[in-house]
Amino acid sequence: MNGGAETAHLLVVDDDARLRDLLQRFLTKQGFRVTAVADAAAARRAIAAMMFDLMVLDVMMPGESGLSLAESLRRDGNEVPILMLTARGAPEDRIAGFEHGVDDYLAKPFDPRELALRIRTILRRAAPAPSAQALPAAPVQLGTRWFDVERAELRGPEGIVRLTGGEAALLQALARHPGEVLSREEIAAALGTPEAGERAIDVQVTRLRRKVEADPREPRFIQTVRHRGYVLRPGP
The missing domain is CATH 1.10.10.10 (Winged helix-like DNA-binding domain superfamily/Winged helix DNA-binding domain)
Known part of the structure; x- marks a missing residue:
């Protein structure tokens, strides 16, 4: 896992072709490497072929849902950070995402700048840099x-x-x-x-x-x- 935002490789999974293209173009301009696919089956093929630093995953998709995919990945030991996108932002929907091993949750519609900010936050969290102002903590x-x-x-x-x-x-x-x-x-x-x-x-x-x-x-x-x-x- 790279951990650095500028070199991080993201997998965007969303069946909405317009949103998928928008996210790919925007996140690429933000300095990320981006692979975009339309459904869970394509996401599985991409994961089998490449290493990703973070996945942006839609909840509602034809066939296998984003929640089902996230749960399956966690069950198989894949701990790639997952940011879930959903049209439903109710607390119970967020909880369902966390129960399936999701790292963060963003409700649609959203500002792409907020998405980029959350991605960078998750990446920093996944590879925390030592603080110059704090003594190293003992194990x-x-x-x-x-x-x-x-x-x-x-x-x-x-x-x-x-x-x-x-x-x-x-x-x-x-x-x-x-x-x-x-x-x-x-x-x-x-x-x-x-x-x-x-x-x-x-x-x-x-x-x-x-x-x-x-x-x-x-x-x-x-x-x-x-x-x-x-x-x-x-x-x-």
Whole structure:
């Protein structure tokens, strides 16, 4: 994964030919490499042939939906960041996207400049640069696993544990403040999605717990603090 906005290779998947062409031209002018396809089947062929840094994926398409494609990719271990486009911007639609492993959500109609801004935010999140103003954070122990805060990388006896960009950013935000309660609003701001609702953050936490906790229903490391938010409690 490149991580740099100017060299990032994007896959745009949308059955609307006019919007697809507009996005391809606009994002190319923004400095991205862009491959554009019309449906999930074409997206699968492109993914099999090339590496992408981020996918811009429409929800409603003929045949396989964007949500189904996203869920399938995550199930197969493909953690390419996904920005979902939808004509439906209700909170339940956002939550459905996050439940399927999507990193961010943008409702149609949208300003292309906002799309480019969100893409760059996700790419920075996927490959975080060390801060010159902060000391490097020490790795955090979570049972038999260790989380490298600076690289946003989770390792265990089985090797690297695959995290989506959103999951890695969430764990990174918590790990930078171990033992400190972060509100859902603070977490959303750290993820670069300040408009995300409380339920959307809860869904992201639930997904992350499945990869961190031995029993996600009885979390040991990522704990809920009622009426306040979440806290990371590292330990062996």
